[in-house]
Amino acid sequence: MSRTAPLRTKHLLALTAVAALVVTACGGDDDAADSPSAPAPTEAAGGATDATEPPAAEVNPVINLVGFAVPEAANVAIAKAWGETPAGQGIRFESSYGASGDQSRSVVDGLPADYVHFSVASDVTRLVDNGLVAEDWNAGPNGGVVSSSIVVFGVRPGNPLGIESWDDLIADGIEIVSPNPASSGAARWNALAAWGQVVEHGGTEDEANEFLTALFANVVALPNSGRDATQAFLSGTGNVFLTYENEAILARQNGEPLEYVIPDTTLLIENPGAVLIDANPKATEWLDFVLSPAGQAEFAKKGFRPIVDGADYGEVDGANDPTDPFPAIAHLQTVADDFVSWSDLSKKFFDEETGIVTQIILASGKAEG
Amino acid sequence: MSDVTTTPPPTRAAPAPDITSDSGVSSDNEGTFRIGRGSGLALGVAMVWFSLLVMIPLIAVVVTGTEGGWSAFWRAIRNEQTFAAIRLTVGSALIVTLVNVVMGTLIAWVLVRDDFVGKRVLDTLIDIPFALPTIVAGLVLLSLYGPQTPIGIDIANTRKAVLLAFLFVTLPFVVRAVQPVLEQLDREAEQAAASLGASNFTIFRRITLPALTPAIAAGAALSFARGVSEYGSLVLLSGNRPLRTEVTSVRILASIENDNRVGAAAVATVLLAISFVVIVTIDILQRRVARRG
Secondary structure (H helix, E strand, O other): OOOOOOHHHHHHHHHHHHHHHHHHHHHHHHHHHHHHHHHHHHHHHHHHHHHHHHOOOOOOOOEEEEOHHHHHHHHHHHHHHHHOOOOOOEEEEEEEEEEEEHHHHHHHOOOOOOOEOOOOHHHHHHHHHOOOOOOOOOOOOOEEEEEEEEEEEEOOOOOOOOOOOHHHHOOOOOOOEOOOOOOOOOOHHHHHHHHHHHHOOOHHHHHHHHHHHHHOOOOOEOOOOOOHHHHHHHOOOOOOOEEEEEHHHHHHOOOOEEEOOOOEEEEEEEEEEEEOOOOHHHHHHHHHHHOOOOHHHHHHOOOEEEEOOOOOOOOOOOOOOOOOOOOOEEEOHHHHOOOOOHHHHHHHHHOOOOHHHHHHHHHHHHOOO | HHHHHHHHHHOOHHHHHHHHHHHHOOOOOOOHHHHHHHOOOOOOOHHHHHHHHHHHHHHHOOOOOOOOOHHHHHHHOOHHHHHHHHHHHHHHHHHHHHHHHHHHHHHHHHHEEEEEEEHHHHHHHHOHHOOHHHHHHHHHHHHHOOOOOOOOOOOOOHHHHHHHHHHHHHHHHHHHHHHHHHHHHHOHHHHHHHHHOOOOOHHHHHHHHHHHHHHHHHHHHHHHHHHHOOOHHHHHHOOOOOOOOHHHHHHHHHHHHOOOHHHHHHHHHHHHHHHHHHHHHHHHHHHHHHHOO
């Protein structure tokens, strides 16, 4: 203190200015650092919504869209189509895309959002728990789902190993790449599909656990996201990769050398979307358009299975058969029918200590010892 | 602050000189005083800066990590998979740091003492690992040292991949720390030793090395710290295999994905503590080597 005492006012001012600057610059970080120790959801919600609340009677032309990375291209296409309708004219999107869980946590921590589009329902549930999304967000006819796909196997061109079914994946010599269900919420669809197909065909839970154990014994890499898994596979890792139909179609649209196989039994991937409680009213109109045949047609063109009838998407480039891009599945499982709910299955399968998948992954590491 | 507010009344006419005489130590010499005032400001700025950028975030991590009490903390770090990840991360960072100490010093030596074609190019390229977004680095490493390797080295999804990625991103630290010191080094001492019949190795060991040791240690500490925290460049190449190639960052991500921020912070705290011990040890070693020289 005695050393700073002789400072002239000018210097003090300069110091204060620097400090103020730093505080402002670090404001965002501080929020992030503080929130885990003292979660203040209501504050965060206030910050998020104040920024986007429109002045009365005047249309706010900006919709903040927060989504997981995979459907970005589709959302851009839908936004363009919406912009050509009267309701969507003049509306701009402030978009943020990233890993589903990270995006959901960011919204809780104050990232402005009017409309969210996540990979798994539990990421929306997190917002419900924090008072940002209405409890009845999934009460509509679509059950809160805005886009859907299925779990498929990505294989090398020509499918040299002749992989057709889940049982082919646990054969000797098969090397599997799958996104990591521990660190990526979206990757959890794959593990569930592998487990669920055993039960679907009359297997017990123990048999399903055994199958999943055998499958993870063949896993050679667990990249952190579906996109990373695609990248690792395309760089030569493994000979099968667990992925989503839309991801495989998109990769093929981009000219990547891979094929995909749809197993007889698989899991319906349902990505939820929701409008926040204090959102720009336009966001509700946007959601209506996303769910309309016109909106779903844009999803379909990027490889997502339309969730409503009447979506006119013509041919889908990159699909195995562009004229019949989304063939019916003999045994299609869903979370609601086969796994109760996301919150239920999150605990049962993915709990950090006791989850079925968590333990099987750990065991697969030991088996290699 | 209290000094400033309490002194003005009696010295309103000429505040500056009076405060100067109050502050004692350095007031007898105008020159020292100016430096003192300047460094006082610098110290203030440095402390504010350091607190905001380093101390407060670090304390927040530690506080969050211990929030669930010691049992939650203990459970997080006693998880078998997490423990294996910490061991792999810290072990790899230590090995890489040792390699960097040798190779980094060697490269710095070559860059300063030798003349060869392409020296300037090499000198510039050293920093490239810093400039490359780590995920791009990961893609490059995967295409070069993965299954489609054009040079016959496939280390994808093995522990070597972790080492390679660490080596790639930490290369510049020791080089850049040692290089300027080596450039400034007075060569007369070396020449004198040579004229007295010392061998090249003896000269290096007794004269050059002690002078370089603090720089090497500084580079080593940076290299270790960066290695421990590295993530982007290795995730594609290492495959995140449980107990085998999974690094600590992936475990932290897994905790966060399960909304277990306390667990994530607990693991981060362990990593911080280990890093602290290692960096202090490097400093102690450095002092001993420098003294012995």
